[in-house]
Amino acid sequence: MSDTVKIGRVEIKRTAALAPMAGVADRAYRLMCKRFGAAYTVSEMVSAKGICYSDRKTAELCTVTDAERPMAVQLFGSEPDFMAEAVKIVLEYKPDIIDINMGCPVPKVVGTGAGSALMKDVKLAADITEAAVRAAGDVPVTAKIRSGWSAETVNAVEMAKALEAAGAAAIAVHGRTRDQFYSGRADYGVIYDVKQAVSIPVIGNGDVTDANSCMRMYWETCCDLVMVGRGSYGNPFIFEELEATNEGRVYVKPSxxxxxxxxxxxxxxxxxxxxxxxxxxxxxxxxxxxxxxxxxxxxxxxxxxxxxxxxxxxxxxxxxxxxxxxxxxxxxxxx
Ligand SMILES: Cc1cc2nc3c(=O)[nH]c(=O)nc-3n(C[C@H](O)[C@H](O)[C@H](O)COP(=O)(O)O)c2cc1C
The missing domain is CATH 1.10.1200 (Non-ribosomal Peptide Synthetase Peptidyl Carrier Protein; Chain A)
Structure with a gap:
């Protein structure tokens, strides 16, 4: 396995990226995680419609500072036209990557047809991706999905194939269904299935909290990159730990x-x-x-x-x- 992965034109150094976390992974948080070796960072999710209506707080969420790079700005929305318009506006902030949220489970987002509601409408998810890709020019567009909407409708493979065909440059897969929210264990088998089905990079996400779980994610899913969310709470050191372990170095926890x-x-x-x-x-x-x-x-x-x-x-x-x-x-x- 090479020590870098390419998302479109952006070269990312392994081992683990910081997951987007609204209300948690703000700029200060991202800077701390980056300092300790996060492979890339993602903004808190931003409403595509909000940007189009030039909401000031929204614009603030899109700014990218050099120390956070490579950084993705994450958008959520359910209408291809708004998504394309929002992407054009976000490009002014010069993000390295544009990410589309297709996994958020909260009713406020799902109720608008965005976030994980898109898992139920693969065609719309692909149309949104295609619109974003067209608007983004040479800035890569990625999507972050869940394993499915419910245990009965696990469709991450179908979704990932459709998004790849729509021009997505990578797919992050959180191995839980929308119905699970954050409960139960992430299903690494689904991430493996996605990795087998597409040729763009696959980013494995869910329950990586230390070196063991990170290595398990790499081994069991064959993913190209790991993404860490809650495991970084009060623990930006995790990125240093994962990098050291991946490189076969001994890691000493901070005093x-x-x-x-x-x-x-x-x-x-x-x-x-x-x-x-x-x-x-x-x-x-x-x-x-x-x-x-x-x-x-x-x-x-x-x-x-x-x-x-x-x-x-x-x-x-x-x-x-x-x-x-x-x-x-x-x-x-x-x-
Ligand atoms: C507080 C919180 C906020 C989150 N906000 C977002 C978000 O804005 N966009 C997104 O795609 N996922 C969001 N997520 C989901 C995480 O990115 C990640 O997929 C999930 O926490 C599973 O990874 P983990 O087990 O490493 O935490 C959020 C999760 C948490 C706990």
Whole structure:
């Protein structure tokens, strides 16, 4: 397996890309993950119609900074004309890739016929892709799909073939049906089936949380690239870990001091990039702080305290306390 994969004209270095996650993977998050080796990043999903009606917040979601590249801007919509128009507008932000969301399960999106509702209308999904491809010129268009709408209607293979024929440059497959939302286990067999059926790159997605699950995804699906979502919560280090393992290097997990240093850096970045007041921006940073402290001794209590943070200096004090607790626990265990 070569260490790069080509999506259209864009060369991507393995091992794992960061999945789009609305409300989580904002610019600060993407920058942190990129720093630790994310192969590429994807914007939070943006409404194609919203862009056409020049919604300001929407435009902000489409901006691409060099440090996030290669980066895809992800659009959702259910009308080929709006999609084509939106792609033309998004091109002004110079994304490396345009991605179409065909997997979002939330009723607000599905109710408009977009997101995973497209899994039920392969012809429309192909028409939307074709319109986007035509509008995008030499910028590659990808699609992110699910295994199907329901267990009874798994159709990722049919969908992937239709999207390839419509000009998609790669397909990301989340191995769950829409009905599953995020429950159960991702089905890697479907991803394998898609990989056998198309000749464009296939990106495997679902439940990759560490080196073992990443290698399982590569081995069981033969996918070209892995995409990580929730496994990166409070854990941008995962990209470094996956890259090291893929290259046969020994990976040493970050110390608690390093983890807290990165958490504070992440929070600083969020505050810097947010137009909101420190207090308001800290509200958004709370969940991230809690994630960085997950899985450690006493973390339930600390996580609760994260949800009360209202300033950076409070986050700093909490991080110091967290480090002290972990170190004192380690010293006690060594005695
Ligand atoms: C909070 C959250 C937001 C998400 N937002 C998007 C989105 O905007 N676009 C999209 O295609 N998928 C979105 N997803 C789905 C993820 O990209 C991914 O497919 C899913 O989480 C499975 O991968 P994982 O097991 O690695 O998390 C979202 C998932 C979560 C948990």
């Amino acid at each position: 608690v001091e390093e983890r807290m240093r990165v958490m504070l850096e992440h929070i600083r970045l969020m505050l810097e990039l947010s137009p909101k007041s420190e207090e308001m921006a800290m509200h958004e940073a709370r969940k991230h702080a809690a994630w960085y402290m997950n899985g450690f001794y006493g973390s339930a209590k600390f996580r609760g305290r994260c949800y009360q943070l209202s300033s950076y200096s409070e986050a700093e004090s909490l991080a110091n306390e967290f480090i002290e607790l972990q170190n004192s626990r380690m010293n006690k265990n060594n005695l």
